[in-house]
Amino acid sequence: MSEKLEGFVCGAVAIIGRPNVGKSTYLNHSIGQKISITSRKPQTTRHQILGIKTFEQSQIVYVDTPGLQVSPDRALNRGMNKEVIRAVAEVDVVLFVVEAGKWTEADENALALIKRAEVKIILIINKVDKVKNKPELLPFIQKITEKMNFVEVIPTTATKGDNIPLVENAIIKLLPHSEPWFSEDQITDRSVRFLVAEMIREKLTRKLGDELPYRLNVTIEQFKEDETLVHIHATIWVESRGQKKIVIGKEGSVLKSIGEDARYDMQNMLEKKVFLETWVKIKEKWSDNVNALNQFGLSSE
Ligand SMILES: Nc1nc2c(ncn2[C@@H]2O[C@H](COP(=O)(O)OP(=O)(O)OP(=O)(O)O)[C@@H](O)[C@H]2O)c(=O)[nH]1
Ligand SMILES: [Mg+2]
CATH class of the missing domain: 3.40.50.300 (P-loop containing nucleotide triphosphate hydrolases)
Structure with a gap:
């Protein structure tokens, strides 16, 4: 040693x-x-x-x-x-x-x-x-x-x-004596894709937490990086048409502002320009459905 x-x-x-x-x-x-x-x-x-x-x-x-x-x-x-x-x-x-x-x-x-x-x-x-x-x-x-x-x-x-x-x-x-488990420049075990999805979920929770408690989930369909730009395609999953309307907002205003805030955080983290596309889709009752939880990697049952 x-x-x-x-x-x-x-x-x-x-x-x-x-x-x-x-x-x-x-x-x-x-x-x-x-x-x-x-x-x-x-x-x-x-x-x-x-x-x-x-x-x-x-x-x-x-x-x-x-x-x-x-x-x-x-x-x-x-x-x-x-x-x-x-x-x-x-x-x-x-x-x-x-x-x-x-x-x-x-x-x-x-x-x-x-x-x-x-x-x-x-x-x-x-x-x-x-x-x-x-x-x-x-x-x-x-x-x-x-x-x-x-x-x-x-x-x-x-x-x-x-x-x-x-x-x-x-x-x-x-802490016990031990060699480091991770290299000194690593700050998390999670992938960039995961962090990017979480950034969108954070903005949703902050903006709409009172109207849509706990019912939101985000998946990343595409994450493509080139020299100057990162293309990210995300889906926001909700449980009903009513929720979809809330997330999109009047003339798309809510979704637009969530996208702008999330993109700001993403650009800070990735140190590159981000092109972010978000879609809102309905998945019924996902928070009570163990199969759906598995799909999102949220269940330990
Ligand atoms: N005034 C004040 N607010 C704080 C402090 N620490 C955290 N907060 C706020 O408390 C709220 C909850 O903080 P989080 O860090 O999300 O709390 P958490 O324990 O991780 O919550 P869960 O993930 O829901 O279990 C946020 O709005 C924070 O800004 C503090 O020291 N002072
Ligand atoms: Mg927490």
Whole structure:
């Protein structure tokens, strides 16, 4: 082993918590690039995604997970919870993310789940910027730390990147000696095609989340790159004619603005001009249909 690799540490870290606490926002800030989509809507993350952060002497392999659901009644939710349970069993460290001042039944369920696994846990109290009176945080933190032992407790504001280096250092202290698993320039395990589809889903969720909760999916039919241009052909899948009308908007205005925003992100990532074509198609009740979930790679059943 070379001298550099002798002291190297590397391991997997699952980011766990109820929906909407800021798990993906934390990941994107630690990695320094948007690889996991975020929005105000709960259940934004649907797929497990790896984010890789490499330092001089260490590599953190994050597993971003969908927020744990309280009521796993639909096929989509059942599949997502299973993914999270599997992730916890396979990692060296868990980041348990909660929202400052807000403890709910869903947090309690998430805690019960990680309690069962024998793994080191760092408690992240995120969104501390939202708490005006900071001393109020102390009894909140105390109540959670009475429930179980955490290796460390770190307050963060993920949107501003506050305290993220502290979290990274806390993780690194807990990782086992190992050679890096990924090359130092790799930041995710997902393909460019996947990231591009997710960028469209993010804009849809942000723009139409209230009207179309959880019912959207995006597939990429074509991804062709030449010297100067990337041609992308995407399909947005909805469940009914009514939803199709909402996504397209008056005279195509909604679809146009979603396409423009997504194209902006794509061009940033690909560092090339993007020609984006999007179609809206109807697929009935895909979120309750295990076959359809399989087709989209969303099911673990
Ligand atoms: N004020 C504030 N907002 C935050 C902070 N971190 C995240 N948010 C916002 O909270 C919302 C949810 O963030 P996400 O990162 O998508 O949350 P998530 O935990 O990944 O959610 P799911 O994928 O649905 O489980 C977004 O609108 C973020 O901008 C923070 O530190 N402060
Ligand atoms: Mg997320």
